[in-house]
Amino acid sequence: MPPTEITEDGRSARWNAHRADRLAELVEAAVAAIDEHGPDVAVARIAEVAGVSKPVLYRYFSDKSELHAAVARWAADQVLDGIRPALLSSGPIRGRIAAAVDSYLALISQHPQVFRLLVQYRSGANSPLTAGTTAISAGFSRLIGDTMRSLGIDAGGAEPWGAGLVGLGVYAGEWWLDRDTMSRAALSGYLSDFIWHAFAGMAAERGVQLDELGRLTRIAP
Numbered sequence: 001m002p003p004t005e006i007t008e009d010g011r012s013a014r015w016n017a018h019r020a021d022r023l024a025e026l027v028e029a030a031v032a033a034i035d036e037h038g039p040d041v042a043v044a045r046i047a048e049v050a051g052v053s054k055p056v057l058y059r060y061f062s063d064k065s066e067l068h069a070a071v072a073r074w075a076a077d078q079v080l081d082g083i084r085p086a087l088l089s090s091g092p093i094r095g096r097i098a099a100a101v102d103s104y105l106a107l108i109s110q111h112p113q114v115f116r117l118l119v120q121y122r123s124g125a126n127s128p129l130t131a132g133t134t135a136i137s138a139g140f141s142r143l144i145g146d147t148m149r150s151l152g153i154d155a156g157g158a159e160p161w162g163a164g165l166v167g168l169g170v171y172a173g174e175w176w177l178d179r180d181t182m183s184r185a186a187l188s189g190y191l192s193d194f195i196w197h198a199f200a201g202m203a204a205e206r207g208v209q210l211d212e213l214g215r216l217t218r219i220a221p
Contacts, residue, residue, distance in 0.1 A: 039117035076132030
């Protein structure tokens with residue numbers, strides 16, 4: 001390959017890396033601004049928190065909706081990074097569910113205004129919430145499907161179950177933040193119990209039972 005092509009490729013790679021880093025910094029600034037000033041914070045204030053002008057911010061995001069979508073993707077990544085280790089650990093499934101639920105509630109309690117921004121625009125194909133929940137739902141669906149298949153039972157419901165779990169999390173989280181009538185530990189326990197019993201009941205109808213450690217095992221025919 002000619003040296004000029006190597007130089008151009010190197011330059012392009014460096015620019016792409018720089019742009020990705022800059023985008024991440026701007027999204028984090030948007031999160032900080034939303035945390036402090038609420039979901040209706042102006043783009044000018046976000047730019048101020050980021051230490052740039054509005055024109056510079058708009059070099060990276062075509063409009064406010066695109067910026068909100070980036071924040072939604074950030075939130076989805078945070079949720080997945082928090083719940084994935086719990087769900088993929090080697091412990092009993094019930095404990096893994098409880099750890100994942102608590103991780104999710106910890107995140108939305110840390111960034112309640114970001115969460116409110118997402119649920120404020122929950123409708124429509126271009127909703128910022130859709131950008132995040134699609135990724136989370138897909139992650140749940142894969143986990144449920146893999147678990148069911150490993151037990152030798154039908155995994156056809158994995159996708160709607162995954163979507164249902166996301167809906168449960170969104171609406172229960174919104175209720176909790178708005179009402180503020182229950183501790184995080186209490187809500188985590190209620191949601192974990194609900195999810196576990198739904199999962200265990202569905203599995204039991206398909207020939208799967210709990211062992212003494214709370215693990216799902218296939219009943220021998």
